Amino acid sequence: MNPEVVHSESESKFYAQVDGYESHLYYREEGNEVWNLLSTYVPPEHRGKGLAADLVRTALDKARSLNKRIIPSCSYVVTFLNRHPDYKDLVA
Numbered sequence: 485m486n487p488e489v490v491h492s493e494s495e496s497k498f499y500a501q502v503d504g505y506e507s508h509l510y511y512r513e514e515g516n517e518v519w520n521l522l523s524t525y526v527p528p529e530h531r532g533k534g535l536a537a538d539l540v541r542t543a544l545d546k547a548r549s550l551n552k553r554i555i556p557s558c559s560y561v562v563t564f565l566n567r568h569p570d571y572k573d574l575v576a
Contacts, residue, residue, distance in 0.1 A: 487535070489542040498543045502530055509539040509558070518576050519547055520555040540564045544571045 487500040499508040505527040511519045521543060526535045540561055547554050553576035556562045565572055 486538065489538055491542070491546055498539050498546075500535060500539065502535070505529060507535045507539060509536075509543050509561075511543065511554075514555060514576075517551070518553045518555060519543070521558050521561045523558050524560040536560050537564060541568075544574055547574055 487502050489498055489500045491498050496512060497508045497510045499506050507524075507526040507530060509524045510522045512522055514520050521540075524536050524539055526539075541564075544554065548571075552574075554561075554574045555576050556565055565575065
């Protein structure tokens with residue numbers, strides 16, 4: 485499953501729609517250079533299919549492209565970073 489992940493700056497989230505359900509990762513801007521990644525949610529119907537990883541990977545790639553650092557407040561983001569140490573340089 486690789487749905488399109490969309491960045492909504494106005495809502496401070498990355499999200500994907502699958503079968504009428506929204507999965508999302510919310511963040512908060514901490515100044516101009518840092519995103520605090522707050523929470524990731526995937527509906528029960530779509531868990532275990534890699535959606536959360538797609539959301540986090542997209543958010544981290546976007547942060548990197550904008551020269552932002554991140555604060556991993558979401559426990560899933562912490563787990564993702566432990567599994568993908570190539571993103572740990574983004575941690576503020």
